Amino acid sequence: MEIEDTGTNGACIERYAERSWIKTREGEPVMNYIFNSSARRWFVACGLVLCMSITSVGFVQAAGLTEAETSWLTYMREEEKLARDVYIFLYGIWGTNIFNNISGSEQTHMNAVKTLLTRYGVPDPAAGKEQGVFTNQDLQTLYYQLIDDGSVSLVEALKVGIFIEETDINDLNMAIAATAHKDIKTVYANLRSGSYNHLNAFNSNLAKRR
Numbered sequence: 737m738e739i740e741d742t743g744t745n746g747a748c749i750e751r752y753a754e755r756s757w758i759k760t761r762e763g764e765p766v767m768n769y770i771f772n773s774s775a776r777r778w779f780v781a782c783g784l785v786l787c788m789s790i791t792s793v794g795f796v797q798a799a800g801l802t803e804a805e806t807s808w809l810t811y812m813r814e815e816e817k818l819a820r821d822v823y824i825f826l827y828g829i830w831g832t833n834i835f836n837n838i839s840g841s842e843q844t845h846m847n848a849v850k851t852l853l854t855r856y857g858v859p860d861p862a863a864g865k866e867q868g869v870f871t872n873q874d875l876q877t878l879y880y881q882l883i884d885d886g887s888v889s890l891v892e893a894l895k896v897g898i899f900i901e902e903t904d905i906n907d908l909n910m911a912i913a914a915t916a917h918k919d920i921k922t923v924y925a926n927l928r929s930g931s932y933n934h935l936n937a938f939n940s941n942l943a944k945r946r
Contacts, residue, residue, distance in 0.1 A: 813861060
């Protein structure tokens with residue numbers, strides 16, 4: 737089944753009240769989420785950029801990469817895994833083809849980032865990790881929250897898809913800006929194009945259920 741791509745963000749999603757749901761050890765909010773007129777948006781205190789530091793992986797500075805480039809590559813590998821794993825889970829609950837189709841796309845995205853990790857000698861944070869298991873603990877917590885939200889109803893599951901794709905696009909924009917390597921920029925740009933297609937598909941499917 738082909739994923740419908742309307743090229744527009746046609747869905748009109750009702751506004752939800754903002755709520756904080758994760759706190760740091762100091763009590764500061766880490767992630768907030770909002771539903772606005774086009775999609776629900778989650779915010780990470782200090783930005784998702786600051787959550788990319790994964791000390792347990794034991795990075796070494798990859799040859800030819802800055803610390804920011806290395807961090808983004810590692811983070812995007814697991815963010816694409818987050819998308820894939822959430823969609824696999826939601827397909828298991830709702831049996832809606834959009835989740836099955838897009839989860840396959842996310843695997844392709846994961847493979848593309850893995851190629852870059854290998855090329856630049858960056859350790860893979862997703863190596864040996866089963867579905868729903870992450871090195872980055874902020875992504876781990878986010879995974880649990882997203883599958884929780886997506887289990888409420890099919891409409892909520894589609895909203896989860898919208899959030900994931902919008903977040904991915906935003907992060908890819910920052911990752912592109914943070915690198916001077918043409919091959920990395922090209923991969924990120926391709927992933928971003930895919931995320932726009934996925935976003936349009938989720939919005940289109942959501943609009944049909946209103």
